[in-house]
Amino acid sequence: MTAVNEKELAALSKQVGKNLSKHRFEHCLRVSDYAVKLAKQNGVDVNQAAIAGLVHDYAKEVSKKDFLKKIEKSGLNPDLKNWGNAVWHGVVGAEFIKDELGIDDPTILQAVRLHTTGGTHKEMTGLDKVVFMADYLEKGRDFPGVEEARQITDKSLDQGVFYQLAHTLLFLAAKEKVIYPKTFEAYNDWAMYLKD
Numbered sequence: 001m002t003a004v005n006e007k008e009l010a011a012l013s014k015q016v017g018k019n020l021s022k023h024r025f026e027h028c029l030r031v032s033d034y035a036v037k038l039a040k041q042n043g044v045d046v047n048q049a050a051i052a053g054l055v056h057d058y059a060k061e062v063s064k065k066d067f068l069k070k071i072e073k074s075g076l077n078p079d080l081k082n083w084g085n086a087v088w089h090g091v092v093g094a095e096f097i098k099d100e101l102g103i104d105d106p107t108i109l110q111a112v113r114l115h116t117t118g119g120t121h122k123e124m125t126g127l128d129k130v131v132f133m134a135d136y137l138e139k140g141r142d143f144p145g146v147e148e149a150r151q152i153t154d155k156s157l158d159q160g161v162f163y164q165l166a167h168t169l170l171f172l173a174a175k176e177k178v179i180y181p182k183t184f185e186a187y188n189d190w191a192m193y194l195k196d
Helices: 006-019 022-042 046-055 064-073 078-082 085-091 093-101 106-114 126-137 146-155 157-174 181-195
Strands: none
Touching (some): 006 022, 006 046, 006 093, 022 046, 022 157, 046 106, 046 126, 064 078, 064 085, 078 085, 085 093, 085 106, 093 106, 106 126, 126 146, 157 181
C-alpha cells in the first residue's frame, strides 16, 4: 500500500482549485482526507484514495451545455442526456478529469464515476466504496444520521455503502424525485448480498 505522494497531490490541488468555487474545493479537500482515513482502515491504496477524493467533484460546476457535448464526444450512453448534474458530475465528470487533468488510472476514474450512483457489490472496488463513503461522511457533513453512518462505516465499509444507498433512496423518494436506475439496482443488489 503506497503512501500519499504529497508533492503530486499539492500540484493536483492547484489544478482542481482553479476549476472550482472555494466552497466546492474545500469539500473536495475534506473528502480526500476522509478517503485516506477509510483507505487506511480498509487496506485500500491511500494515494489513489487521496487523488480520487480530491478530484471526485472536479466537474460539479461544469455547464449543462458542456456536459451534453462531452456525452456526445466521449461516446457515452445517450440516455445520460436525460439526467442532470447530480448524475453527470460523476459519470461524465470522469471524462473531464481524464481530458483536463491527465488522470488515466482506470481505478480512480471508476471511483469518480460511481460516487454519484453507487454500484453493485461485485462492481464496486475497495476504492469505489471508500470514495462513495468519504463524499457522504466528510467532516463538513451535518445531516441527521451522519454520526450513525460514520460509526457503521468504521465497523464495516460494506454496511456503510448499504446505509448510504438506503438513505439516499428514502431522501429522494420523500422529495418525489426521479431516481437513477443504477442506484436502484445497486440498492437491491447490496440488500440481497448483505441479507444472505
